[in-house]
Amino acid sequence: MTTAPSTPPTTVPVFHHVGIQTTDLDNAVAWYEDFFGGRRSWSLTEFTPLTESRLPGIRALTEVVVGNLRIHLFERDGDPAVPEQSRTQFQHVCVSVGDPAELASLRRRWFELYGSGRYAFALSEQATGIVNDHDGVQSFYALDVNGLEFEFTYVPRTAPTR
Numbered sequence: 627m628t629t630a631p632s633t634p635p636t637t638v639p640v641f642h643h644v645g646i647q648t649t650d651l652d653n654a655v656a657w658y659e660d661f662f663g664g665r666r667s668w669s670l671t672e673f674t675p676l677t678e679s680r681l682p683g684i685r686a687l688t689e690v691v692v693g694n695l696r697i698h699l700f701e702r703d704g705d706p707a708v709p710e711q712s713r714t715q716f717q718h719v720c721v722s723v724g725d726p727a728e729l730a731s732l733r734r735r736w737f738e739l740y741g742s743g744r745y746a747f748a749l750s751e752q753a754t755g756i757v758n759d760h761d762g763v764q765s766f767y768a769l770d771v772n773g774l775e776f777e778f779t780y781v782p783r784t785a786p787t788r
């Protein structure tokens with residue numbers, strides 16, 4: 627038995643960044659800088675327990691900014707995408723909301739829809755908790771019905787590096 631979803635939220639998420647996995651961060655950053663004319667914005671080499679559980683073995687992350695496009699390149703062991711095979715290509719896409727309450731609301735809605743029985747989910751992985759970074763950024767991660775990962779984030783105005 628399925629249940630109808632409640633009224634859609636009034637939150638309008640905006641695109642924030644795309645996360646791209648690489649096995650060679652320096653190589654990838656150089657290419658994104660040179661191809662798009664982007665610039666390095668910030669880098670991380672220490673990660674939250676949530677990130678380390680989502681992406682075991684992550685070594686470093688660098689944001690490259692091209693105009694309004696943010697690309698989060700992160701280094702981790704893995705295999706390159708194989709064009710002849712059907713597989714997910716991007717690691718995650720991030721959208722942002724303007725208020726922490728909207729973030730919590732989106733997370734509740736994800737669980738509401740997951741539990742409604744209206745959809746077939748390729749994976750049973752549940753939405754993560756909301757993690758708080760040291761600079762006030764809040765995020766959670768959740769899969770769509772295909773198993774593609776979304777990051778939902780709230781970035782306070784006082785966190786200019788994001």
Ligand SMILES: [Fe+2]
Nearest residue numbers: 645698720777
């Ligand atoms: Fe991200």
